[in-house]
Amino acid sequence: MTTTSSDASVVTEEHVSTASRPSALRITDLRVANLHEVPFRSSIIRIDTNQGLVGYGEVRDQASATYALMLKSRLVGENPCNVDKIFRKIKQFGFHARQGGGVSGVEMALMDLAGKAYGVPAYALVGGQFRDSIRCYADTPSVPDPHEMGQRLLERKQRGFTMLKMDLGVNLLWDVPGTVIAPPEARETTTVMHPFSGIQVTAKGVEHLASYVETVRGIIGYDVALATDHFGHIALDSCIRIGRALEPFTLAWIEDLIPWQFTDQWRQLTEAVAVPTCTGEDIYLTEGFKPLLDAGAVRVIHPDPATSGGITETKRLGDYAQERGVAMALHLAASPIATMACVHLAAATENFLALEHHAADVPFWSDLVTDLPRPLIQDGHIAVPDTPGLGFGDINEELFMAQLDPRDPVFFAESAQWDGESSHDRLWS
Structure with a gap:
């Protein structure tokens, strides 16, 4: 019997996966x-x-x-x-x-x-991998008592996290007399950008914040990286005074002290303090970061890939920053889906520093997707999967339905x- 070429292809495909x-x-x-x-x-x-x-x-x-x-x-x-x-x-x-x-x-x-x-895994689509394990840092909301805060962070350290972050700013000062000068309505509104808020931190306020960090450092030690965030809507002069007071505590960075749009103010702050400055979670595309990077205005860029453009665009941003001697950390407060997108991005970006994890107190977080290690974060790191796409098998439909927004x-x-x-x-x- 004569077999045509079309018949041969059908026979061949019986033995070949054609799922895609x-x-x-x-x-x-x-x-x-x-x-x-x-x-x-x-x-x-x-x-x-x-x-x-x-x-x-x-x-x-x-x-x-x-x-x-x-x-x-x-x-x-x-x-x-x-x-x-x-x-x-x-x-x-x-x-x-x-x-x-x-x-x-x-x-x-x-x-x-x-x-x-x-x-192929997503990292292979953007050039391959520099690392097979992604360092995460645990973000932990702050409380007024620095001893309690230190214990909260110590618990994260004992879980294996090698980098931590806490809030530090005017929210710790409002109820401490003599630490803040501000218009009466300033505590209730955040609609005005920092230079226009009229909020000033006094010398007593600066001392209070420095003492808070000193207490926390005394509990967690100096063998773990510690970053700070959420300083409040305060103007540049207060930011400089706070930054200088925090120099002895070897912080990984001080984050988002002023709006990212004010490139020249970021440059002034960066030049005035011996603490790494960091911003970027609200910036879209590489083009949005270029003014800060070209001016040498920050020491660490901190894009959120769920804002900055996803995997490929943020990889492009990381490469641009690397050419200017700037490290890239990743901001994130998300489910394991965006987290795994960030894992592939981090694996493929040489100047990557650390990936934020904001769900250390969400017990079911790792279970939202299937076919990944449980827990997903072990010893403060996520293993880079070599499975196709973002690397997880599927979503956990039952858990998804239980967690739907009411x-x-x-x-x-x-x-x-x-x-x-x-x-x-x-x-x-």
């Missing part, structure tokens, strides 16, 4: 499930395809799921393996802070799909209302 044909892969749907307290409200993106592959991403914590859903009509019909092409198509719909969450979360899901289609308790709700979204998106005439 990357060139024929197409996006068919985008849906969102809103979770709460993981550690904050998070919107999980699911992108479906014509070949049964599913990709997951995550909108920035506490951001609107609409930032992702509005992109659906721009995605359906596209090949998710064309990550750069799609990113260039949708990046105009992102912006700084939470408004970058839709574009960034979709990019994570595209990288998950592309990795699954090609059978304001929107639908598991990946049907989103056909976004299918017909239409706009003339071109940015030039």
Whole structure:
């Protein structure tokens, strides 16, 4: 019997896995499930395809799921393996802070799909890995008593974390007489940017904060890195005085003391203190970081990949920072989905420093996805998986449904209302 070439291909394919044909892969749907307290409200993106592959991403914590859903009509019909092409198509719909969450979360899901289609981990799509274990730092909300705070941080250290972070600023001072000068309404509002708030920290306030850190350091020791955040909406002069007072305690960094938009003020602060300065969690795209980096205005950049543009764009940012001698840490307050996107990014970025973990007190956190170590963080590190895409098997549907936001308790709700979204998106005439 004569066998035609088409018959031969059919016979051959009986013995070959054809679960994914990357060139024929197409996006068919985008849906969102809103979770709460993981550690904050998070919107999980699911992108479906014509070949049964599913990709997951995550909108920035506490951001609107609409930032992702509005992109659906721009995605359906596209090949998710064309990550750069799609990113260039949708990046105009992102912006700084939470408004970058839709574009960034979709990019994570595209990288998950592309990795699954090609059978490679996401880090392989951005150049391969520099490390096989990702250092995490535990963020811990502060309490007024520094001895209690020290014990909280010590518990994290005893779990194996080699880097810790705590809040330090005017929230520790409001009830201490003589430490803050401020307008009567300043404590209740955070809508005014720091230079315009009228809040000043006195010499007594600076001394109080330095004493707080000294007590904490006495409990946790100097063999663990310690960073500080949430100083309050205070102006540059107070920031400089506080930064100088904290120099003896060898902090990993002081974070977000002034708005990231004020490049020259960041440069002045960085030049005035011998403590690493750090900002960036609300900046969108590499272009948003360039003024700070080009001016030598910070010692550490701190993008949140759920705002800065996802995996590939934040890898580009890390490389740009490295050329200027600046390390990159990653801000994150998310489920294991965005966390695993950050793990692949960190594995592929040479100047990576540490990844934030904000869910040390969420007992079910590691169980939200399957086929990863339990707990996911061991001895303060996450092992980089070599499985395709973001590296986890699937979501834990039962746990997802138990953790749905009570304001929107639908598991990946049907989103056909976004299918017909239409706009003339071109940015030039």
